[in-house]
Amino acid sequence: MDAIVIEHLTKTFTPMWPWQKASTVLTDVSLRVRQGEIFGFLGHNGAGKTTTMKILLGLLRATSGKVELLGAPAGEVDAHARIGYLPESPYFYDYLTAEEFLTFYGKLAKLSAGSIRSRVPELLKRVGLDEARHRQLRKFSKGMLQRIGLAQAMVHDPELIILDEPMSGLDPMGRKEVRDLILSLRDQGKTVFFSTHILSDVEMICDSVGILARGRMLSQGRVEDLVGEQGAHSIEVVCDGVVGDEVPIVKQCALRILQKGSRCLIMLPGQEVLEEVLSAVRNAKGRLVSVVPHRGSLEEVFVEQSVQRG
Numbered sequence: 001m002d003a004i005v006i007e008h009l010t011k012t013f014t015p016m017w018p019w020q021k022a023s024t025v026l027t028d029v030s031l032r033v034r035q036g037e038i039f040g041f042l043g044h045n046g047a048g049k050t051t052t053m054k055i056l057l058g059l060l061r062a063t064s065g066k067v068e069l070l071g072a073p074a075g076e077v078d079a080h081a082r083i084g085y086l087p088e089s090p091y092f093y094d095y096l097t098a099e100e101f102l103t104f105y106g107k108l109a110k111l112s113a114g115s116i117r118s119r120v121p122e123l124l125k126r127v128g129l130d131e132a133r134h135r136q137l138r139k140f141s142k143g144m145l146q147r148i149g150l151a152q153a154m155v156h157d158p159e160l161i162i163l164d165e166p167m168s169g170l171d172p173m174g175r176k177e178v179r180d181l182i183l184s185l186r187d188q189g190k191t192v193f194f195s196t197h198i199l200s201d202v203e204m205i206c207d208s209v210g211i212l213a214r215g216r217m218l219s220q221g222r223v224e225d226l227v228g229e230q231g232a233h234s235i236e237v238v239c240d241g242v243v244g245d246e247v248p249i250v251k252q253c254a255l256r257i258l259q260k261g262s263r264c265l266i267m268l269p270g271q272e273v274l275e276e277v278l279s280a281v282r283n284a285k286g287r288l289v290s291v292v293p294h295r296g297s298l299e300e301v302f303v304e305q306s307v308q309r310g
């Protein structure tokens with residue numbers, strides 16, 4: 001069974017006043033998230049990620065389309081007990097201590113006093129806030145707040161965890177910690193759906209990715225497949241003592257030639273022409289400095305598709 005199914009989702013915000021224009025922020029969005037996978041929901045600011053997530057949680061109503069979580073229609077209260085959510089800008093009751101905050105959410109999730117007593121310290125340890133358990137949230141750093149938010153989303157041990165920009169505002173170390181936490185959730189068999197605009201985070205941990213741009217899905221698939229769609233990987237050759245433009249085979253095959261004095265950077269479309277180019281460079285008395293193969297990246301897919309459809 002898929003953990004999340006979205007089919008032909010459209011959302012139009014109706015204006016408050018008749019003279020204001022209605023705005024359609026999601027158009028025919030379809031995606032599926034398999035159970036047990038990490039799904040990265042990528043998109044620029046304003047693409048419609050938060051709106052989609054709010055619809056998933058039943059916080060906003062879809063204008064049309066089908067939205068299901070764990071086999072139930074979005075917004076069904078019974079399914080909520082199996083879903084954890086970290087909002088984009090969570091409101092923290094900042095006079096509560098970390099421990100009080102999680103206890104509060106444990107009670108909201110109707111956990112028994114016994115399970116709260118064992119679950120809260122376990123979660124604090126898991127998100128690395130064990131030492132700060134008696135500290136008020138108003139004294140927390142941004143990274144600590146993000147981690148307590150994640151602990152809150154996990155308090156009732158949900159099967160599906162929806163995180164709206166869990167890495168936002170974190171430094172590289174903090175981002176790595178959140179990534180590791182998400183990976184550990186998958187190891188436990190959970191499904192994680194998170195939004196971000198940081199491509200490298202998606203490439204590092206996601207099984208699947210969906211790219212949203214201006215309310216429409218651009219692509220969806222396994223990370224390797226999307227990167228593979230890029231076709232041949234380019235190869236960057238740097239050599240010295242040669243003018244690229246003066247070597248016929250280089251001029252003919254290169255995607256790009258950058259010349260700076262005697263140094264020349266040649267971008268080749270793939271492996272096929274590499275040998276020929278290298279011997280031509282040698283014959284022209286050039287000296288090879290480096291050969292670097294470039295793997296296609298999600299960034300390229302993202303930029304290319306945004307440009308094509310934009």
Ligand SMILES: Nc1ncnc2c1ncn2[C@@H]1O[C@H](COP(=O)(O)OP(=O)(O)OP(=O)(O)O)[C@@H](O)[C@H]1O
Binds near residue numbers: 013023044050052197
């Ligand atoms: N209540 C609302 N009424 C009207 N328009 C809205 C409303 N909420 C969001 N929007 C618009 O919908 C679009 C998508 O917003 P959304 O917050 O879903 O984007 P996002 O992908 O989460 O962006 P970000 O990366 O900045 O968080 C934006 O143009 C936004 O202005």
Ligand SMILES: [Mg+2]
Binds near residue numbers: 051
């Ligand atoms: Mg958002």
